[in-house]
Amino acid sequence: MAEYNSLEKIRLQKVEELRAEGVEPYPTRAQRTHTSAQAIAEFEADETREVKATLAGRIRSMRPKGKLTFAHIEDGYGKVQLFLRVNEVGEANLGFFNRMFDLGDFVEATGVMFRTKAGEVSLHVRDFKLLAKSITPLPADKDVTQEDGTVVRHATLDDPEIRARQRYADLAVNPDVRETFRKRAKLVKSLRTFLDDHDFLEVETPILQPLYGGAAARPFVTHHNELEQDMYLRISFELYLKRLLVGNMERVYEIGRDFRNEGVSFKHNPEFTQLEFYWAYADYLQVMELTEQMVSYAAEQVTGSTKVKFGEHELEFKPPWKRIEMRDGILETSGIDIAEYKTAEALLKAINEKQPKAAPDPKSTRGKLIDFLLSEYLEPTLIQPTFLYNYPRDISPLAKSMPGDPLTVERFEGYVAGFELCNAFTELNDPLDQEQRFLEMGRDYEADDEEKHPLDEDYLRAMRYGMPPNGGFGMGVDRLTMVFTNKHSIREVLLFPALRKEE
RNA sequence: GGGCGCGUAGCUCAAUGGUAGAGCAGCGGCCUUUUAAGCCGUUUGUUGAGAGUUCGAGCCUCUCCGCGCUCACCA
Numbered sequence: 001m002a003e004y005n006s007l008e009k010i011r012l013q014k015v016e017e018l019r020a021e022g023v024e025p026y027p028t029r030a031q032r033t034h035t036s037a038q039a040i041a042e043f044e045a046d047e048t049r050e051v052k053a054t055l056a057g058r059i060r061s062m063r064p065k066g067k068l069t070f071a072h073i074e075d076g077y078g079k080v081q082l083f084l085r086v087n088e089v090g091e092a093n094l095g096f097f098n099r100m101f102d103l104g105d106f107v108e109a110t111g112v113m114f115r116t117k118a119g120e121v122s123l124h125v126r127d128f129k130l131l132a133k134s135i136t137p138l139p140a141d142k143d144v145t146q147e148d149g150t151v152v153r154h155a156t157l158d159d160p161e162i163r164a165r166q167r168y169a170d171l172a173v174n175p176d177v178r179e180t181f182r183k184r185a186k187l188v189k190s191l192r193t194f195l196d197d198h199d200f201l202e203v204e205t206p207i208l209q210p211l212y213g214g215a216a217a218r219p220f221v222t223h224h225n226e227l228e229q230d231m232y233l234r235i236s237f238e239l240y241l242k243r244l245l246v247g248n249m250e251r252v253y254e255i256g257r258d259f260r261n262e263g264v265s266f267k268h269n270p271e272f273t274q275l276e277f278y279w280a281y282a283d284y285l286q287v288m289e290l291t292e293q294m295v296s297y298a299a300e301q302v303t304g305s306t307k308v309k310f311g312e313h314e315l316e317f318k319p320p321w322k323r324i325e326m327r328d329g330i331l332e333t334s335g336i337d338i339a340e341y342k343t344a345e346a347l348l349k350a351i352n353e354k355q356p357k358a359a360p361d362p363k364s365t366r367g368k369l370i371d372f373l374l375s376e377y378l379e380p381t382l383i384q385p386t387f388l389y390n391y392p393r394d395i396s397p398l399a400k401s402m403p404g405d406p407l408t409v410e411r412f413e414g415y416v417a418g419f420e421l422c423n424a425f426t427e428l429n430d431p432l433d434q435e436q437r438f439l440e441m442g443r444d445y446e447a448d449d450e451e452k453h454p455l456d457e458d459y460l461r462a463m464r465y466g467m468p469p470n471g472g473f474g475m476g477v478d479r480l481t482m483v484f485t486n487k488h489s490i491r492e493v494l495l496f497p498a499l500r501k502e503e
Numbered sequence: 504g505g506g507c508g509c510g511u512a513g514c515u516c517a518a519u520g521g522u523a524g525a526g527c528a529g530c531g532g533c534c535u536u537u538u539a540a541g542c543c544g545u546u547u548g549u550u551g552a553g554a555g556u557u558c559g560a561g562c563c564u565c566u567c568c569g570c571g572c573u574c575a576c577c578a
Contacts, residue, residue, distance in 0.1 A: 066534035
């Protein structure tokens with residue numbers, strides 16, 4: 001049973017009184033004829049014409065003023081002021097409105113659009129009706145300017161926990177939050193449009209998988225009762241999408257949810273939205289070009305420009321993006337030339353000599369040491385959209401080696417605002433090399449069982465049928481949403497981010 | 504998982520170890536063009552939960568719960 005606070009009890013009392021008076025507080029149907037925006041636009045188009053309208057929305061402010069009442073209602077398209085006067089609605093109805101209606105209630109009002117003396121386009125109400133009584137008060141937004149000129153915000157909803165946990169309340173009172181999610185939808189739509197227009201086929205592959213793979217993350221485990229087997233929530237789409245290339249589907253993409261049983265941070269949520277595409281007969285350089293075109297297209301669709309403000313930076317997404325070979329970038333920012341150190345031991349020694357303050361894990365593989373240098377020195381400098389390319393083989397088990405350079409693979413990552421946005425490579429299509437890589441990984445990670453990856457025999461079988469050379473791509477859609485909406489936490493771009501359960 | 508911080512009225516926040524407060528919201532009035540109206544009056548609390556120290560705990564200690572920041576983990 002719900003426990004009601006004193007404010008809620010007053011409103012519950014009103015619900016009972018309404019029913020006693022024969023007024024249904026939750027009627028089944030509404031009869032809106034105009035949205036707030038439509039009614040205002042129609043009136044403003046020709047103010048001499050009578051615009052009759054029935055509007056509906058949530059009461060966001062109320063100013064009873066004797067024989068007049070002003071109230072703003074808000075719908076999905078904006079706010080509009082209601083003007084109630086005793087002359088039209090009568091004393092009894094005006095008193096009823098003032099007494100029984102509260103901030104947060106959904107109401108419907110019929111009347112004629114007009115402009116008040118203060119100049120605001122409003123609805124001159126003839127008739128009104130309750131659509132849904134609000135029991136729990138929403139915070140009314142109100143700021144008060146103090147004598148010393150400072151503005152004190154009152155009764156807003158800005159506790160980050162409540163905003164995330166009760167997103168419905170957050171959305172109801174914070175219009176900018178609604179705007180963020182409108183932009184998110186636009187982003188996803190623009191990515192689809194772009195890929196569709198480039199002849200990619202959208203597909204859906206299993207979320208419940210008998211084996212997980214395609215990334216280095218711990219999975220969520222569940223169990224299928226009838227099959228009597230454990231199943232995993234996917235950590236990436238990669239291995240299934242590439243199976244489709246074996247089946248002669250040349251260009252495929254999927255936008256969906258990945259699940260990773262890892263830590264939560266401002267850029268990590270246990271479930272997140274990923275875009276992956278695979279493109280037969282292309283290599284990573286072609287993927288690079290398609291990426292910068294796709295992201296700049298999305299930037300324009302979502303923000304109206306390829307220039308996007310993010311914090312103190314203005315990011316320019318217009319192609320071509322900066323390209324930095326990983327070796328050069330690391331050399332420039334850390335002073336270490338990774339090409340000179342072909343083993344983990346040698347590279348570790350060099351790091352300890354040249355960057356004595358750095359503290360890499362001494363048990364790291366060479367690839368992990370390079371990754372350490374990358375994230376420690378190079379990554380923070382990559383503010384403008386930048387492609388970093390040519391990665392060490394041993395942290396890229398699904399990417400193809402560069403011809404003539406077995407330690408390096410044809411891989412790039414896109415960076416923006418100092419964090420990783422996407423990851424792509426010329427995909428490994430040699431089944432024998434792939435098997436070797438899987439085995440190597442097993443060896444490299446032997447010490448830490450959690451990072452050891454299962455060998456996907458079915459994937460190898462698919463590759464043995466023959467996989468065309470291809471380029472593949474993966475991108476965190478949540479992170480791109482953050483960049484395009486100038487939000488600095490992934491929670492701000494997820495409607496319902498992962499939180500510990502209450503109680 | 505580690506470190507640091509936070510949790511007080513519906514909301515935003517105050518309160519040397521000594522009577523728990525303000526604004527807004529609410530409630531009762533006044534007000535026929537307001538603008539996040541104004542004026543008069545007024546109510547509201549298991550101070551996240553539990554235990555301890557103390558004559559006395561919102562404040563100090565411990566345990567737990569939740570959140571934030573951060574580090575670690577995160578091809």
